[in-house]
Amino acid sequence: MSDGELAIPFRQRAGSALKDAFLQEALTIATTKFIDLRREAFEDFPEGEALRDRARAIKEATLQRLDHYLETLIANIERLGGHVHYAKTSEEARAIVVDIARRTGARMAVKSKSMATEEIHLNEALEHAGITPVETDLGEYIIQLAHERPSHIIAPAIHKTKGQVADLFGREFKRRVEADPEVLTKIARDELREKFLQADLGITGANFAVADTGTVVLVTNEGNGRMVTSLPRVHVALMGVEKVVPSLTDLMVFLAILAKSATGQKLSVYTTLVRGPRRAEELEGPDEFHLVLLDNGRIAQLGGPLREALSCLRCGACLNVCPVYQQIGGHAYGYTYPGPIGILLTAMLEGTRSVRDLAHASSLCGACADACPVRIDIPRMLIALRREVDEKKIAPWVERVAFTLLARLLTRPALYRLAVSAGRVLQRPFVREGTISRLPFFLNDWTRTRDLPAVAARTFQERWAAEQGRTP
Amino acid sequence: MTTKGEFLASIRAQMRTARDLFSASVAKRPEHPAAEADTIRRELAERWPAILERFRVEFERVGGVFYRVTSLDEVPAVVGRLAREREARGLVAWHAAALGADLAPALEARGLDVHEMPAGETAAAAERERLRAITAGADFGLTGVDLAVAETGTLILVSGAGRPRSTSLLPPCHIAVFDRTALVESLRQVGVLLEAWHRDGAPPATGAVINFITGPSRTADIELTLTRGVHGPKEVHAIFVEQGIRG
Ligand code: SF4
Numbered sequence: 001m002s003d004g005e006l007a008i009p010f011r012q013r014a015g016s017a018l019k020d021a022f023l024q025e026a027l028t029i030a031t032t033k034f035i036d037l038r039r040e041a042f043e044d045f046p047e048g049e050a051l052r053d054r055a056r057a058i059k060e061a062t063l064q065r066l067d068h069y070l071e072t073l074i075a076n077i078e079r080l081g082g083h084v085h086y087a088k089t090s091e092e093a094r095a096i097v098v099d100i101a102r103r104t105g106a107r108m109a110v111k112s113k114s115m116a117t118e119e120i121h122l123n124e125a126l127e128h129a130g131i132t133p134v135e136t137d138l139g140e141y142i143i144q145l146a147h148e149r150p151s152h153i154i155a156p157a158i159h160k161t162k163g164q165v166a167d168l169f170g171r172e173f174k175r176r177v178e179a180d181p182e183v184l185t186k187i188a189r190d191e192l193r194e195k196f197l198q199a200d201l202g203i204t205g206a207n208f209a210v211a212d213t214g215t216v217v218l219v220t221n222e223g224n225g226r227m228v229t230s231l232p233r234v235h236v237a238l239m240g241v242e243k244v245v246p247s248l249t250d251l252m253v254f255l256a257i258l259a260k261s262a263t264g265q266k267l268s269v270y271t272t273l274v275r276g277p278r279r280a281e282e283l284e285g286p287d288e289f290h291l292v293l294l295d296n297g298r299i300a301q302l303g304g305p306l307r308e309a310l311s312c313l314r315c316g317a318c319l320n321v322c323p324v325y326q327q328i329g330g331h332a333y334g335y336t337y338p339g340p341i342g343i344l345l346t347a348m349l350e351g352t353r354s355v356r357d358l359a360h361a362s363s364l365c366g367a368c369a370d371a372c373p374v375r376i377d378i379p380r381m382l383i384a385l386r387r388e389v390d391e392k393k394i395a396p397w398v399e400r401v402a403f404t405l406l407a408r409l410l411t412r413p414a415l416y417r418l419a420v421s422a423g424r425v426l427q428r429p430f431v432r433e434g435t436i437s438r439l440p441f442f443l444n445d446w447t448r449t450r451d452l453p454a455v456a457a458r459t460f461q462e463r464w465a466a467e468q469g470r471t472p
Numbered sequence: 473m474t475t476k477g478e479f480l481a482s483i484r485a486q487m488r489t490a491r492d493l494f495s496a497s498v499a500k501r502p503e504h505p506a507a508e509a510d511t512i513r514r515e516l517a518e519r520w521p522a523i524l525e526r527f528r529v530e531f532e533r534v535g536g537v538f539y540r541v542t543s544l545d546e547v548p549a550v551v552g553r554l555a556r557e558r559e560a561r562g563l564v565a566w567h568a569a570a571l572g573a574d575l576a577p578a579l580e581a582r583g584l585d586v587h588e589m590p591a592g593e594t595a596a597a598a599e600r601e602r603l604r605a606i607t608a609g610a611d612f613g614l615t616g617v618d619l620a621v622a623e624t625g626t627l628i629l630v631s632g633a634g635r636p637r638s639t640s641l642l643p644p645c646h647i648a649v650f651d652r653t654a655l656v657e658s659l660r661q662v663g664v665l666l667e668a669w670h671r672d673g674a675p676p677a678t679g680a681v682i683n684f685i686t687g688p689s690r691t692a693d694i695e696l697t698l699t700r701g702v703h704g705p706k707e708v709h710a711i712f713v714e715q716g717i718r719g
Pocket of ligand 1: 319376
């Protein structure tokens with residue numbers, strides 16, 4: 001999706017997603033499958049629950065001494081001959097990477113899947129500087145060819161059919177292509193193999209970085225993370241500051257739950273621990289290693305209301321279980337990070353104003369918090385975010401007025417009783433079988449997507465009072 | 473551009489205003505990792521058959537093919553059979569010192585075209601380029617294994633002299649040879665061993681990368697259909713040598 005689509009309001013984006021029959025089916029199949037795989041993985045793993053608590057505690061403890069762990073990480077990477085860069089904003093991060101690419105004379109950059117590089121829109125910046133970025137994760141490769149954005153954190157192209165992918169490849173490589181995942185994967189392998197061997201620059205994110213050893217950790221299933229960190233002469237890893245973990249012992253705790261939460265695997269196929277550039281005695285590996293530490297709104301949340309979101313592992317489990325995500329998919333959210341955690345991350349990176357619609361794109365059912373391997377209380381933060389949206393007066397005025405009135409009403413029993421009687425009369429033209437599904441004028445905003453129960457003929461209080469043999 | 477000083481200062485400024493969400497601690501690292509690693513190994517030495525069986529089950533579950541042979545002499549026959557079945561013969565191998573044995577003559581006798589990687593003296597860029605091209609064109613990559621993890625069916629390989637990263641990555645078929653000394657039970661034990669390698673300075677090799685390999689390369693990116701062999705090998709074979717590799 002291009003940023004231009006953000007001009008379309010969330011409600012409309014969600015509306016078109018709901019009408020897209022393939023998307024609906026793909027979302028149901030994918031989210032159901034991921035949910036089942038995750039559940040089975042944890043059923044088989046009794047120590048999982050305790051490890052989730054452990055993992056969360058490690059994240060929190062790390063944030064409590066973040067400066068210390070980052071300093072240790074930086075010192076260790078520099079000792080290994082690597083370079084560390086500091087980016088306050090996405091512009092700075094883009095400039096740093098483009099600068100490294102220019103200085104080393106890179107013409108093509110191979111990338112392994114990284115949400116952080118998506119977040120800073122790195123590809124556009126590289127293209128602009130005359131460097132060709134090539135996404136190498138199969139899903140990312142597909143959406144790069146289609147000029148789209150990922151629709152899921154870990155399965156970026158779940159919104160595409162094999163037929164669509166075959167058409168895409170057919171157009172790109174100017175030949176007839178069979179709509180068979182096996183065939184399509186083989187074509188991508190051959191195409192990308194060439195690119196891996198030619199590219200000068202490898203760009204990755206990082207799932208973790210171990211302070212104690214200066215290790216950057218990449219988790220992939222396809223092996224592109226290994227390619228990107230072994231073949232080009234320069235490797236740049238871009239990482240949010242919150243990804244640092246203290247020690248290898250801590251790392252193992254996260255590895256034990258990450259893949260189970262994401263895809264139900266015990267471990268992803270490849271977990272790659274990279275420590276700096278190639279050693280003299282090695283045949284392959286980059287001559288230069290760079291780590292770019294990214295702030296982009298994260299640091300402000302150390303003491304902010306979204307601090308908990310800094311523990312996120314980007315596993316995608318909360319997307320799969322979210323009834324809203326299940327219905328509308330990733331693109332309708334309109335930003336890099338979709339799903340419930342995506343709303344919080346968008347608020348963190350782009351500011352509260354950017355989520356004034358999205359803050360309500362959740363049913364607050366709590367499924368996300370249950371699924372989250374590090375037990376992030378997403379609903380709590382969403383509620384706080386809604387309140388902030390209201391207080392900053394960036395919510396629609398009808399909603400603000402309505403909720404202010406409701407608050408008054410609910411705290412004044414006499415007034416409430418009066419309103420109930422008035423409501424009984426006023427609702428008459430709109431009630432059908434005990435519910436109101438259409439209200440007139442601007443009030444229709446409320447009933448367009450939900451029914452309102454009609455005011456009962458006798459309220460609970462009225463009946464209770466009658467039971468007790470007293471008049472209200 | 474933001475400097476390191478400014479960057480860390482902004483973090484410290486925020487940390488001062490931050491309230492901790494709860495009192496938390498990081499994972500307890502082993503105090504004497506080398507000693508604990510020894511204890512683990514001693515304990516495993518007695519239970520290895522059960523752990524090997526668990527490894528086999530998990531390794532096969534992730535799509536690996538497991539073999540158990542009595543001695544190292546039987547390894548070339550297994551490789552030879554794979555080559556015949558696939559009508560392929562190009563094989564790149566870790567250096568004999570890294571593998572623990574020189575299998576090249578026996579493999580060549582079975583018709584394989586063997587390229588052994590150099591022991592690790594610093595190679596010039598052109599030479600490295602040449603070896604990479606050979607590896608990219610090979611059908612099989614033959615490596616050793618530093619740790620085999622039963623809990624997850626994972627092979628852990630440390631890069632370094634004579635043990636290039638690409639041997640287990642570029643050829644479509646990876647064959648790994650291991651013995652009892654590599655077997656561990658759990659990821660937790662892996663943590664202890666990694667700490668021991670790091671802190672007591674005795675890793676199996678001194679390269680920049682440690683790879684955990686759990687089955688063949690895979691993707692489910694197109695309609696969630698599981699497909700093997702995207703960028704890494706389509707096949708992973710593990711050969712367990714009962715009598716040990718280094719005799
Ligand atoms: S919030 Fe939790 S469940 Fe959602 S992506 Fe992050 S770690 Fe996974």
